[in-house]
Amino acid sequence: MRLRNFNIGRHLRDRLHYSWMLLVLAITMIVPVALLSGLIYKSSFLLSEQSFFQILFSNQWKPLSGKFGFYPFIISSLWVSVVSLLIAVPICLLTAIHLTQYAKRWVLNLMHPVIDLLAGIPSVIFGMWGILVIVPVISNYIGPLFGKNISGYSILAGAIVLSIMIIPFILNILIELFRHIPTELKETSLSLGATQWQTVKFVLVKKIFPGIVSAFGLGMSRAFGETIAVLMVVGNVVHVPKGIFQPGYPLPALIANNYGEMLSIPLYDSALMLAALILFVIVLFFNFLSRLIIVKSNIHN
Amino acid sequence: MNKPKINIQDLNLYYGKQHILKNINTIIPERQITVIMGPSGCGKTTLMKSLNRLTDLTPDCSVSGKIMIDGQNILNTTEDITKIRKKMGLLAQRPYPLPMSIYNNVAYGLRISGRKKRRFLDKRVEHYLRQVNLWNEVKDRLKEPAGTLSIGQQQRLCLARGLAVDPEIILADEPTSALDPISSQTIEEKFKELKNQFTIVMVTHILRQAKRIADYVIFMYLGEIIEQGPAKDFFENPQEEITKDYLKGLFY
Structure with missing residues (x-):
């Protein structure tokens, strides 16, 4: 019982x-x-x-007269994310190749905690580093190099800070991808008389190419959504930026800077929510696309 | 016995502190099938990989002794390592097609060594695919990824790819272990044909396979060569106790 x-x-x-x-x-x-x-x-x-397309493509941002044009913010976001990705892509790819194909094993073992450390640093610290180091460097050295007299608060500053932030994230994925390539594939290529660089270029990168693309897609979506570090160095001027030395005002910065203030203005909070929605959808889109590429390539291989 | 192609003298190999190959001394005859036999983990594969220095890829691997190929010590040479490796075609346990089309798999070795003329490549690709009896099966789908072939076809493709760089030696590491019986037979028969042109070194632990195709046998146990000799003597009149036990099937 x-x-x-x-x-x-x-x-x-x-x-x-x-x-x-x-x-x-x-x-x-x-x-x-x-x-x-x-x-x-x-x-x-x-x-x-108001019509959605008008909001999306108008560059009139005058909340007091009810004009909410997101165009400058969207373009700023794209500038910052794309430039940061352009900086991060070669660094990540070459670092991952070196660590997994050329370096001694202890170097990789040493780098793993370093990468994790970099990934764990709060973004506000990156922002401060940007203000203290990157902004003056751009203002004093890089700007004059191109004949520009600028404050340093610019798309470029945001992109540099951002690239440092997404590098550990992308790098970790790439290292895993490279490490999971069967050794035999490498041996095959070498035994056919290929040099190590030919093997990397023609076989290894090709083998994991979809994975590489989606790693950068995920990096892009992180870059797009990153807020605090970027808004500290990017200048936050409402205009459509025309180059990397101009200041910008990305979407997340718009929301973070303004939400909670000036909400007495009619439709202002609704406009910020729409900005958040656009951000949400864009990030979701990049994530979804990256996953799709991974799934497709898995079926194929 | 034919004249020696590979002559290994006092070869010792360590992975870290682990002593993998112990005082290996052997001769591999030209244009014959030499089978390296022995239980798993006895160093067969390592011995084979040291022949084209793929052991270099393993961190903290140290080697001493000599491996003479055509009178040249490949362990201590100023010659380009890729040239040494090109002398040897490699066939792995499972087929590893390169991530590209069937055509490009065969053309890969030629392309990376600078032979890029389309007409030349077309001819060579067809020639080698015919040589491994694959041409008729794939001639209409040369552009498709090699991964779409069956495992047996992939292994034959890998053989064609290895032959395409015009090697003198074929290194095969249990090349039929992942294949169905018919594909295995095709590979074995190919080997018997190819030995007229190539020196073949094959690792296997399938005893009957060794009996079918070996001309010369090297038997290894725990990193040492226990016994070696022409296949007939080895199988009919083994000298060592361990060899006898192994041939009787007393251990795996």
């Missing part, structure tokens, strides 16, 4: 654990959906009064 009771309790507990795990799982799945619908709801106030 006792045995039977014990059994019932055991199965009851089993069901119980199953249920609460399901509940927790549901919560994690509901949060992004709730976020998205909240943003859509809040931004609908602005969208009901």
Whole structure:
């Protein structure tokens, strides 16, 4: 009799654990959906009064007269992210190749904690480093090199700081990708008379190319969403930037700088919510695209 | 016995502190099939890889002794390592097609050594694919990724790719272990044909396979060569106790 009771309790507990795990799982799945619908709801106030495309492509940002043009912010975001990616791509790729193909193993073992350390530094510290080091360097050295007299608060400063922040993130993915290539593939290429560099270039990079692209896609989405470090050095001037030495005003900075203030202005908070929604969708898009590339290439190989 | 192609003298190899190959002394005859046999983990594969210095890839690997190929010690040479490796085609346990088309797999070795003329490549690719009996199966899909072929076809493609760089030696590391019986047979028969042109070194632990195709046998156990000799003597009249036990199937 006792045995039977014990059994019932055991199965009851089993069901119980199953249920609460399901509940927790549901919560994690509901949060992004709730976020998205909240943003859509809040931004609908602005969208009901003004056309979406006009908001997207107008560069008139005059909240007091009800003009909310996002164009300068979107272009700033693109500038900063793309330039930071251009800086990060060669650094990450060459570092990953060197660490996994050329360096002694202890170098890689040493670099792993260094990369993790870099990834763990709070972004506000990167922002301060940007103000104290990068901005003066651009103002005093890089700017004059191109004949420009500038403050240093610029797209370039934001991109440099940002690239340092996304490098550990991308680098970790790339190192894993390179390490998972079977040694035999490398041996095959070498045994056919290829040099090590030919092997890297024609075989290894090709083998994991989809993975490399998606690693940079994920890096791009991180760069796009990064807020505090960028807004500290990028200048925050509302205009459409025309070069890397001009200041910019990316979307996340717009939201962080203004939300909570001036919300008495009609539709202002709705406009910021729309900015958040656009940011959300863009980041989601890059993430989704990167995953898609990985999945597709897995099927193919 | 044919004249020696490879002559190994006092070869010792360590991975870190682990002594993998112990005082290896052997001769591999030209244009014959030499089979390296022995239980798993006895150093067969390492011995084979040291022949084209793929052991260089392993960190903290140290080697002493001599490996003479055509009278040249490849362990102590000023010659370009890629030239030494090109002398030897490698066939691995499982096929590892390069991440490119069927055509480009075969053309790869030629391309990286600077032979880029399309007409020349077309001819060579067809020639080597015919040589491994693959041409008729793939002639209409040369542009497709090599990964779309069956495992057996892939292994034949790998053989064609290795032959395409015009090697003198074929190194094969249990080349049939992942294949179905029919593909295995094709590879074995190919080897018997190819030995008229190439020196073949094959690692296997399939005893019957060794009996079928070996001309010369090297038997290894725990990093040492226990016994070696022409296949007939080795199988019919083994000298060492360990060899006898192994041939009887007393251990794996």
